[in-house]
Amino acid sequence: xxxxxxxxxxxxxxxxxxxxxxxxxxxxxxxxxxxxxxxxxxxxxxxxxxxxxxxxxxxxxxxxxxxxxxxxxxxxxxxxxxxxxxxxxxxxxxxxxxxxxxxxxxxxxxxxxxxxxxxxxxxxxxxxxxxxxxxxxxxxxxxxxxxxxxxxxxxxxxxxxxxxxxxxxxxxxxxxxxxxxxxxxxxxxxxxxxxxxxxxxxxxxxxxxxxxxxxxxxxxxxxxxxxxxxxxxxxxxxxxxxxxxxxxxxxxxxxxxxxxxxxxxxxxxxxxxxxxxxxxxxxxxxxxxxxxxxxxxxxxxxxxxxxxxxxxxxxxxxxxxxxxxxxxxxxxxxxxxxxxxx
Amino acid sequence: xxxxxxxxxxxxxxxxxxxxxxxxxxxxxxxxxxxxxxxxxxxxxxxxxxxxxxxxxxxxxxxxxxxxxxxxxxxxxxxxxxxxxxxxxxxxxxxxxxxxxxxxxxxxxxxxxxxxxxxxxxxxxxxxxxxxxxxxxxxxxxxxxxxxxxxxxxxxxxxxxxxxxxxxxxxxxxxxxxxxxxxxxxxxxxxxxxxxxxxxxxxxxxxxxxxxxxxxxxxxxxxxxxxxxxxxxxxxxxxxxxxxxxxxxxxxxxxxxxxxxxxxxxxxxxxxxxxxxxxxxxxxxxxxxxxxxxxxxxxxxxxxxxxxxxxxxxxxxxxxxxxxxxxxxxxxxxxxxxxxxx
DNA sequence: GGTTAGCACTCTTGGAAGTAGAGTGCTAAC
DNA sequence: GTTAGCACTCTACTTCCAAGAGTGCTAACC
Numbered sequence: 001x002x003x004x005x006x007x008x009x010x011x012x013x014x015x016x017x018x019x020x021x022x023x024x025x026x027x028x029x030x031x032x033x034x035x036x037x038x039x040x041x042x043x044x045x046x047x048x049x050x051x052x053x054x055x056x057x058x059x060x061x062x063x064x065x066x067x068x069x070x071x072x073x074x075x076x077x078x079x080x081x082x083x084x085x086x087x088x089x090x091x092x093x094x095x096x097x098x099x100x101x102x103x104x105x106x107x108x109x110x111x112x113x114x115x116x117x118x119x120x121x122x123x124x125x126x127x128x129x130x131x132x133x134x135x136x137x138x139x140x141x142x143x144x145x146x147x148x149x150x151x152x153x154x155x156x157x158x159x160x161x162x163x164x165x166x167x168x169x170x171x172x173x174x175x176x177x178x179x180x181x182x183x184x185x186x187x188x189x190x191x192x193x194x195x196x197x198x199x200x201x202x203x204x205x206x207x208x209x210x211x212x213x214x215x216x217x218x219x220x221x222x223x224x225x226x227x228x229x230x231x232x233x234x235x236x237x238x239x240x241x242x243x244x245x246x247x248x249x250x251x252x253x254x255x256x257x258x259x260x261x262x263x264x265x266x267x268x269x270x271x272x273x274x275x276x277x278x279x280x281x282x283x284x285x286x287x288x289x290x291x292x293x294x295x296x297x298x299x300x301x302x303x304x305x306x307x308x309x310x311x312x313x314x315x316x317x318x319x320x321x322x323x324x325x326x327x328x329x330x331x332x333x334x335x336x337x338x339x340x341x342x
Numbered sequence: 343x344x345x346x347x348x349x350x351x352x353x354x355x356x357x358x359x360x361x362x363x364x365x366x367x368x369x370x371x372x373x374x375x376x377x378x379x380x381x382x383x384x385x386x387x388x389x390x391x392x393x394x395x396x397x398x399x400x401x402x403x404x405x406x407x408x409x410x411x412x413x414x415x416x417x418x419x420x421x422x423x424x425x426x427x428x429x430x431x432x433x434x435x436x437x438x439x440x441x442x443x444x445x446x447x448x449x450x451x452x453x454x455x456x457x458x459x460x461x462x463x464x465x466x467x468x469x470x471x472x473x474x475x476x477x478x479x480x481x482x483x484x485x486x487x488x489x490x491x492x493x494x495x496x497x498x499x500x501x502x503x504x505x506x507x508x509x510x511x512x513x514x515x516x517x518x519x520x521x522x523x524x525x526x527x528x529x530x531x532x533x534x535x536x537x538x539x540x541x542x543x544x545x546x547x548x549x550x551x552x553x554x555x556x557x558x559x560x561x562x563x564x565x566x567x568x569x570x571x572x573x574x575x576x577x578x579x580x581x582x583x584x585x586x587x588x589x590x591x592x593x594x595x596x597x598x599x600x601x602x603x604x605x606x607x608x609x610x611x612x613x614x615x616x617x618x619x620x621x622x623x624x625x626x627x628x629x630x631x632x633x634x635x636x637x638x639x640x641x642x643x644x645x646x647x648x649x650x651x652x653x654x655x656x657x658x659x660x661x662x663x664x665x666x667x668x669x670x671x672x673x674x675x676x677x678x679x680x681x682x683x684x
Numbered sequence: 685g686g687t688t689a690g691c692a693c694t695c696t697t698g699g700a701a702g703t704a705g706a707g708t709g710c711t712a713a714c
Numbered sequence: 715g716t717t718a719g720c721a722c723t724c725t726a727c728t729t730c731c732a733a734g735a736g737t738g739c740t741a742a743c744c
Contacts, residue, residue, distance in 0.1 A: 026736050041688050044737065062695045062736045103504075139483050143495055151493055151503060153485055161493060161503045162445075237579070238602060241595040249591060253583040260580060368707050383717050386708065404707045404724045688743075696735085703728080714717075 024064030116236025121313035127231030191224030366406030458578025469573030533566030
C-alpha cells in the first residue's frame with residue numbers, strides 16, 4: 001500500500017518539477033534532471049504505477065504527468081524538503097515589524113503585504129476576533145444633549161468607540177454613574193459574555209437608564225463580533241494574474257471573486273485545528289477554490305484574541321517556501337501584537 | 343471646424359454602437375441599425391472625414407472604426423443622450439442608504455458596492471478627509487499607569503481614539519487639566535490648524551506636560567491626514583475581468599494593479615474641479631489607466647469634509663448611465679452623511 | 685525478476701496555406 | 715451631394731501537415 005522509496009523519490013521529483021515549470025512532467029525529464037540512477041523506461045513504469053495509485057494524473061495520453069491532490073498531499077506530508085528562508089527574506093519580514101505599531105489595523109494590513117510580496121501569491125489576513133477579549137474599562141463621555149460616546153478598552157490591545165443616543169436631560173453625572181456601575185459589573189468579562197451579565201445589572205441598579213444600557217450592551221456585543229468578522233485584508237491580488245494557471249480570465253475571475261465576499265474568505269480560512277493548515281484543491285470546502293491551495297495559520301493577540309493569516313495560490317504552490325514564510329510571519333506578528341498589548 | 347449635424351449623428355451612432363458591442367463599427371452597420379436616411383457609402387465618406395479630424399480610429403484597414411479619445415470626449419460633452427435610471431435602479435441605491443448608519447466606514451464601503459453593482463464596472467471610493475473637520479472636543483481617559491486614551495470628536499461625524507503614553511505618576515486630574523486646556527485652545531479649529539495653535543498653548547500653560555501634548559498634537563494631525571488618505575474602498579474588481587478589452591490578462595493586471603497602491607488611486611481621482619469629472623483614456627495622468635475612463639465626483643460630509651467616489655471602466659464605457667448613477671449616489675451619500683453628522 | 689533499449693502509436697503544438705467575410709475607398713452614374 | 719458597384723485589403727477561421735514530446739508495450743539483458 002505504501003510507496004517504496006523509489007516511488008517516493010519519483011513522486012517528489014515530479015512535484016518539484018511541476019511546481020517549478022507548470023508543465024506536465026515526462027519520464028525523460030525526470031531521468032535527466034533528477035539523478036535517480038535509473039532509465040526513463042523504469043521511471044515510466046513507476047509513473048504508471050503512481051498514476052494507478054492515484055498520485056498522478058495525465059492531462060491526455062502522451063502528455064507528461066501532473067500531481068493529483070493526493071500526490072500533493074503525500075508530498076506535503078512526507079516528501080517536501082524543508083525550506084530555509086534566506087537571511088534576506090527573514091530580514092525583510094522582520095523589518096516590517098520592527099517599528100512598534102500601536103494600530104492593530106496597520107499591522108494586519110502590513111502583514112497582508114509582506115505575505116504576498118514574500119510568496120508572490122495572494123495573501124489573506126483576517127483581523128483578530130475580540131469576542132474573547134476581556135473588558136478592561138468602559139467610559140461614557142457626554143458629547144451633546146442627546147449623544148454620548150462609548151469608549152471601550154479591553155485586555156487585548158483592542159479598543160473601540162461609538163456614539164450612542166441618550167435621553168435628553170441625562171446629566172454627565174448620570175453617565176458617570178452608569179459607566180461606574182457597568183465597569184464594576186463587566187470588567188473582566190469577555191465581550192461574548194457581556195450580554196447576560198449586563199442584563200442582570202440592568203434589572204437592578206440601572207433600571208432608570210434602560211435605553212442607554214441597552215445600547216451599550218448591543219454595541220459591545222457588536223464590537224466583539226464585527227471587528228474580526230468584517231475586517232479582511234488582502235495583498236497581491238494581481239499576483240494571481242501572473243500565474244500560468246490563471247491565464248484564462250474566467251479562472252482568475254472565479255478566484256478573485258472569492259475576495260468580494262468576506263464570508264467566502266471566512267469559510268475558506270475556517271478550521272478547527274490550531275497551528276498551520278494546508279488545504280489542497282478539492283480539500284477546500286469553497287467551490288471557487290477547488291483549483292487552489294491555501295496555507296493558513298492562526299495568530300494570537302496575547303491570549304485573548306486570535307485571527308488568521310493565509311496564502312492562497314495554485315495547487316502547484318511552492319509549499320515548502322510558503323509554509324516557512326507563513327510560520328515566520330505568524331510568529332512575528334503574534335509577538336508584535338503581544339508587545340502592543342502590554 | 344465644428345461638426346455638422348449629420349457628422350455628429352454619425353459619430354453618435356458609432357460611439358453608441360461601439361459601447362454596446364465592443365466591435366469596430368462599419369458603415370453598413372450604421373446605415374442599417376441607425377436610421378440616418380443615407381446609404382452606407384455616404385456614411386463611409388463621413389467616417390473618413392471624422393477619422394481625418396481625429397474623432398475616429400481604424401484598428402487596421404478594412405476593419406470598422408473605433409472612437410478615439412477625442413471622439414469620446416465630443417460624445418460625452420455634446421452628444422450623449424441623457425440617461426434616465428429606471429425606478430428599479432434608483433430604488434436599489436436608495437434602499438442601500440435607508441437605514442441610518444452611524445459608521446461612516448460602513449456607509450462608504452456600501453457605496454463602493456452599490457456603485458459597482460449598478461454599473462458593472464469597478465468602483466472606487468475614498469473615505470472622507472477630515473483635515474477640515476473642526477475639533478469639537480478632546481478627552482483624555484486614564485487607562486493605566488503609563489497609558490491614556492485620547493478621544494476626539496469633531497463637527498463632521500468623525501471621531502477617533504488612540505492610546506498615548508503618559509509619564510508614570512500622571513494623575514487623572516492632570517489629564518483633566520490638560521484636556522480642559524486643550525479644549526479651550528483647540529475647539530473650533532480644523533485638524534489642519536491644530537499644530538501651530540497647540541504649540542503656542544504648550545509653551546505657556548502646559549509646559550509641564552510637554553510629552554503628552556506632543557503626542558496629542560501628533561495624533562490629531564495624523565487623524566486629519568490618515569483617515570482620508572489611507573482609506574480606500576473598492577467594489578466590483580472582478581467586473582473588469584468580464585470585459586472583452588481585458589480578456590488579455592496583462593491588461594487586466596495593469597488596471598487591477600492600480601488598486602494595490604492607494605497613492606495611485608489618489609492620483610487617479612485627484613482633481614481641482616468640483617462636481618462631476620470624466621477622464622477619458624490618455625486624459626488620465628496615471629499611465630496604468632490610459633486605456634480606461636474614470637467618472638468621479640466629490641461628496642460632502644456636511645460642509646466640513648469631503649471625499650471622492652468614482653467608477654473606472656473601459657474607454658468604451660456607458661457614460662450616460664454611469665454619469666447618472668454617480669450623480670445619484672453622490673447626492674444620496676452626501677445627504678446620508680449630512681444626516682449622520684447632526 | 686527487475687531493468688532497459690527500441691519502437692510503434694498518440695496527442696498536442698505550431699506553421700503554412702487557403703478561404704470566407706467584413707469593410708474600405710474609389711469611380712462613375714444619378 | 716448621393717449612391718451603386720467593384721476592386722482591393724486585411725483579419726479570422728479552417729484545414730492540413732510536420733515536428734516533437736511522451737507513452738506503453740515487447741523483447742532482450744544482467
